[in-house]
Every structure is written in structure tokens, then in C-alpha cells.
Amino acid sequence: MKCFEMCKPSTHSQQDQPDNVSLGDRQRDVIRKILENQTQDTPRNSDLSLHVAVDAVLRKRAWCVSEAWPTLYGALGDKYEPLFRDYAALFPYPPASSAIDGYRFSFFLRSRVSLDSLTKTQILSFELLNVTKGGAWLRKRILPFAKAMWAEKEGMLIIGLRIKSSLCLACIVSMQRKPLLTIAKLAANHT
């Protein structure tokens, strides 16, 4: 299965309609056990091979986030997978889109690793387009908005300004080396 930007969280229809209690409960039970890595408990009427599903689902989720957040994946390199596993252990339930999952992952990383300016630019772009709080995605941002972020690795101050619904400007100013002003027009493809 593949993963994509899903702009809207799953809020209706799947739960609005009358559920087939028995099979629906069993499906929920299996998903919960896979996401929570509870392979020691056998879900109702299923076999014991859930540990394979746990790993496959986690790797798929990590791959989806790497697709949505290539800067994160590139910046972390070999550390990406172990760090993502730590993150997923803390947040076992993936949100509605891999873009949001990646943003939450980047929030998780802030106190653990020093992220580069490219990744910070993507984080900034995400925050310019979306209302977030404490690493959680809340909704799409409507009003114009400006934000700055410090990339300590390169000693850069990244300044972003959201003008229209799908555009933002990012100004990158080098504070360490020779002064540099770059204005990048970013077509924000993620929610």
C-alpha cells in the first residue's frame, strides 16, 4: 500500500454509519494491537504472527513520512529508522496524513538532534500553512502569518511569510559567514 498527503482528517462516514459490531470490533482490536506492538496478546480469533505485521506497519509508516518529509530523512540518514521507532513507540497512533506525522516527528526530534536549515525550512513552511500546537496539527491556516526559526547547525535565521493559501516566502540569513539573503518562493505541497 502507498501513502499520500491526505488533507482532511478522517472525521465522518467511517464512524457515522452503523457498524458491523462483531467484525468491526475484531478489526479495531487487531489494528490497536499492531499499533501498540502488543504481540504477546493474541487478538480475538487471529493467529500469533502479529509481530511481522507490527514491523511491516511501522516500516511503512516510516517510509510514508520519509516521502512526505524528504529533508528529515536526508538529514537523519542512518539514524532515521531508530529515531522513528522511538517516536512511534511514544506516538503509536498515526495521524490522518504522513505530512502531519512527519511534523509531529520533527517536533519529537527537536530536543534530541540538531536539525539542519533545510529541514527547519520545511518545518517553517508547514507551520506557515497550518495551525499547530505542541507538535500537534490543528487545522489549515487561513490568515497571513509570519514566523522565524533559528537553524543552529548552520547559524542561520530562517524567516517565513505566508501570503496566499499555498505560497510562502522564506528568507534565509546567514549569521556566521558572509551575510546572505535568499528569498525562496516555496510552493507548499503539504498540509
Place this chain on the structure above:
Amino acid sequence: MSSTLVGVSWRMFNAKQIEECREFVDILEVMTEELASLKSRQPLLEDYASVNKLRAHSATLSLGSTCHPDSWRLDEIRRVLVKYNLRSLSEHIAFVRSGQLDAWHLLPMPMIKESINILANNVSHIRDILNVSVSLENIVPLFRWADDDYSEPEFISAVIKECKASLLLDIENIRITCKNFNMDPYQFISKLPIESISAVHIAGGIVYLGRHRDTHSEDISYEVLELLAFLAKRVHIPEVILERESQLTSESLYSQLKLIRAALT
């Protein structure tokens, strides 16, 4: 008998390589979810669509869930279908979510009558809503339910019949399933309703944690090519689609398509 169309699953990261191999690609398959998220025009896809050589594939509808697919997902798919004038859609014999819980991965349904009824209900629903013909694809089960009443070929056959759908047969998934559950892939194929095949998926996977995985990340194996040849001797395969979810060069794509064509002759 018309010849088999050979194509590839189009992904944005492989669009350039596919464009370079265009003369060898009869047909393209697109993920509706990816296409719905793209803002830019895709002239290559428009060209294929204009000659009815573009196919829509989806993986997030969760037809095996006990309630209908989310209406916003169907709306997104409908926009793609209308934009490219597509009249068919393929999905998987699987569930992905239940209520608010989303695994983001295709999971096997228990192979019981109740599952068949649920699939038939959801297929009928999307057929009505989207006005398309529906193909259903076999997956690689990551686990088995203990109360299965059917064998997997029996289950797939019953699903295809009850859903009045055609079969999108993923032969790499059959190869992997048979490896993981110690079955004979040739016998597996022989028990399927192969006359209902609308297309075949072919790909290459990995072995991890002692299990074969359907990752679409590797070149296709000779084992799966032999399965394709076996199938092609028994039934006319209208279309074969190479699935690839990692970057590949245009030379590699060309050689993979060449191998597929060779297996079909």
C-alpha cells in the same frame, strides 16, 4: 486474441524515467491518492488518458472495513476520475482502518462469508458513487485469522464472484504469500478465477525478519517471471503493470519491461 499491454505504475519520483521509456510503456497506472494531491498538470498522464491507456488504482478506501469508505476519499477519487476521464478503478481485498483507527497498511480480512458480504456491499457502494467498473487485488497477508472458513484462492474467487468485480492479480503477492505460508504458487493460481483477470501486477520485494515482503522496491525475480509465463500460457492477460516504489533508472525500467514481455511470449 489481442496482445498484452505492458506498462508501469506511475509515481511522481519515477515520472522522468517513465517519460524516457515512453515508447516501451503501453499503459500507465496511477495511484488516485497521489494524483489527487498533485497540483501540477501531468501531460504524460493526459496523453495516456486520451487514448484510454491510463488506469486508476487506489489503496486507501479500505473496502474491507465494516462501513462505507469515507465520502471525502471518494470525492477526491471522483475528481481524479473525472479529470482524466477514467472509467475503472482497482482496489484491494483488505481493510486499512476501522473507525478512527488507521493502520496505514493493507491488512487481511478473515476469510469468512461475512467478509465477502462486507466487500460486496462496499464495492457496490463505490460502483454506484463513482460510476466505474471495479477490479479487486489480492494482497500479501501479514497474518492469518484463526477462524478462516476458506482457503485464500477460494476466498478470492468468492469475493470476485459476489462483488461482480474483475481480478487484478498480483502475482508477486502470490509468490510471497506462498513463500510465507508454505504453499505452491502454481496450485494457488490454478484455483483462481483466471478468466476474470483484468490485469496483472508484478513487482520485486525483500526478505526481512524471515518473511518475504511486498515492498515494490527491487527488480522482479525470475520466480515471478516464471509465474507470469505460467499464467500467460493458460489465459489471455489483458494488461501487465510493473509496480515500483523506489527510484529506478530508465535503463533498469526498460530491462524490466523487456523481461516481462519475454515472459509473456
